Every structure is written in structure tokens, then in C-alpha cells.
Amino acid sequence: SAVISQKPSRDICQRGTSLTIQCQVDSQVTMMFWYRQQPGQSLTLIATANQGSEATYESGFVIDKFPISRPNLTFSTLTVSNMSPEDSSIYLCSARGGAEGETQYFGPGTRLLVL
Amino acid sequence: SQQGEEDPQALSIQEGENATMNCSYKTSINNLQWYRQNSGRGLVHLILIRSNEREKHSGRLRVTLDTSKKSSSLLITASRAADTASYFCATGLGANNLFFGTGTRLTVIP
Numbered sequence: 001s002a003v004i005s006q007k008p009s010r011d012i013c014q015r016g017t018s019l020t021i022q023c024q025v026d027s028q029v030t031m032m033f034w035y036r037q038q039p040g041q042s043l044t045l046i047a048t049a050n051q052g053s054e055a056t057y058e059s060g061f062v063i064d065k066f067p068i069s070r071p072n073l074t075f076s077t078l079t080v081s082n083m084s085p086e087d088s089s090i091y092l093c094s095a096r097g098g099a100e101g102e103t104q105y106f107g108p109g110t111r112l113l114v115l
Numbered sequence: 116s117q118q119g120e121e122d123p124q125a126l127s128i129q130e131g132e133n134a135t136m137n138c139s140y141k142t143s144i145n146n147l148q149w150y151r152q153n154s155g156r157g158l159v160h161l162i163l164i165r166s167n168e169r170e171k172h173s174g175r176l177r178v179t180l181d182t183s184k185k186s187s188s189l190l191i192t193a194s195r196a197a198d199t200a201s202y203f204c205a206t207g208l209g210a211n212n213l214f215f216g217t218g219t220r221l222t223v224i225p
Contacts, residue, residue, distance in 0.1 A: 001160070033212065042203065043158075043215045058212075092157060102146055102165075104205070104213055108157035 002027050002097040004107035012113045018081045021110045023093030025074045030101050032070060033094040034078045037109070043092065049076040083114045119204050119216035127222040134191040136219040138204030139184075145208050147180055147187050152201045152218075161189075161202075196225045 003026040013019050023032070032049040047055040047068055055068035070076040080087055093107040119140040128134050138147070146165045150158040164171045164180045164187070171178045177190040191198055201220050205213040 004157075006157075042217050045212050048212070090155065098163075102207065103160060103163050104148060104207070105160055106150070106158035109155075111155060 001103070002029055002095050002105045004093055004095055004105055006093050006107040006110050008110055009108060010111040010113075012115065013083055014115055015084055017083055018079055019083065019112060020077050020079045021091055021093070023076045023078070023107055025095045025097075027097060028073045029095040029097040031096040032076045033096075033104075034066070034068060034076070035092040035094060035106075037090040037092060039089070046078070046091075049078075080112065083112075085114045088112055088114045119206055119214060121202075121204060121216040121219045123219060124217065125220045125222070127224065128194055130194060130196055130223055130225050132194055134194050134198070134221055134223070136189045136202050136221070138187045138189070138216050140187075140204075140206045140214070140216075141185065142206075143208060144182070144206045146206075147178075148205045148207065148213065149176075149178060149187075149189050150203045150205065152203065154200075158203065191221075194221075194223045196223050199223045 005024045034046040035043045037043050045058045046061045047057040049055050049068050049070040051070045067079045090109045090111050092109045096104045119138050122137045148163045149161040152158050162173050162178050164178050175192045180187045201218045203218045204216040207213050
């Protein structure tokens with residue numbers, strides 16, 4: 001299995017600022033993803049992080065707001081830019097691995113509160 | 116939408132009882148994965164069942180899959196207070212993204 005770490009684990013930020021979340025996987029994985037989970041809700045995919053190229057964003061999410069990097073197979077960052085209170089959520093890094101490459105693992109999440 | 120739906124939305128049982136959660140989905144899948152999430156934390160992967168499998172066990176967990184009905188169930192036997200969490204199903208198709216269900220919030224009363 002893959003172990004995923006994220007930092008920071010939580011943060012409180014002021015409106016208009018930006019926060020970068022880091023995600024590290026302990027083994028090489030095929031795909032990495034970023035999700036958002038708003039309070040009491042299920043998970044929504046923000047984007048697929050592609051190694052060495054631009055991320056693939058889901059409908060409703062744009063690169064200017066959520067720039068993503070993935071410089072190598074095991075590391076990715078998500079930036080939440082120009083934050084507003086509506087961005088208060090848990091942000092989860094995820095990676096697909098396992099023997100058959102099907103199992104999808106999740107990091108512990110970053111709990112963000114924007115004031 | 117491919118998002119699954121889970122039933123019930125909330126379930127409260129006594130410790131020692133069995134808990135059953137159901138998941139329905141709308142499209143073809145390669146696999147279905149169940150996760151547990153403790154309050155405000157990350158998701159813990161519980162079990163993956165492939166589309167050609169009908170049942171899978173892991174410890175106190177039993178998962179069934181009926182692709183003809185596009186549904187799956189997760190049974191937790193002999194529940195414990197520590198099983199209190201939200202449980203999500205997620206469906207996968209090839210290299211595509213996982214689509215998550217709405218979740219079942221399970222409370223196990225000691």
C-alpha cells in the first residue's frame with residue numbers, strides 16, 4: 001500500500017491570501033489527484049496531477065485558482081489562491097497504486113479555514 | 116452523473132450489532148472501493164471489489180457487488196464503538212477518476 005503525507009494538516013488563513021499544500025507519497029504511483037471535501041459533503045475531484053505537465057482540471061475548477069505541480073512521481077502541491085471563506089474545506093491528496101494499480105489511497109487531508 | 120448514492124444516510128446501532136450500508140451507482144465499473152473516514156480526517160481504504168467478483172471479506176468486513184443491479188453493500192459484523200465514522204463507496208472505471216457516493220454516517224453506541 002501507499003502511505004501519503006500532507007502538510008500542513010490544518011491552517012487558518014485570511015481572505016485574499018494563498019496557501020500551498022504539499023503531498024508526498026512513500027512509493028512510486030501511477031496517478032495523483034487532489035480532492036476537496038466541503039463540510040458534511042462527499043468528495044469532489046479538483047484535478048488530476050500530471051507529472052511534468054499541466055494538471056487536468058474538472059469542470060468548475062481552474063488553474064488560476066488551484067495551480068498544481070507534480071515535479072516527480074511521488075510529490076505534488078496544490079495552491080489555493082486568493083482565498084475566500086467559500087474555500088474553507090478539507091483538501092485531500094490521493095494516489096493510485098497497489099499491485100494492480102487500482103487501489104486509490106488518500107492522505108490525511110488539510111483542513112483549511114478562511115476568515 | 117456517475118456519483119453513487121448510499122443508503123442509509125445515517126445509521127445508529129448498539130455495539131455488537133451488525134451494520135449494513137448500501138451503495139448504488141449508475142454506470143459500468145471496473146471496481147468499487149469502500150472507504151472509512153473518521154471525523155475531519157483522511158479516508159482509509161477498506162476494500163476493493165472488482166466487477167467480476169461477487170463477494171469479498173476482510174476481517175469483520177463483508178462486501179458484496181451486484182453489477183446487474185448496480186449496487187454494493189458493506190457489512191460490518193460485531194460492531195465496535197471505534198467503527199463510528201462515515202463510510203463512502205467509490206466506483207472506478209479504468210484510468211478514470213473515482214466517483215464517490217454520498218456517504219453513510221455510522222454511529223456505534225457503546
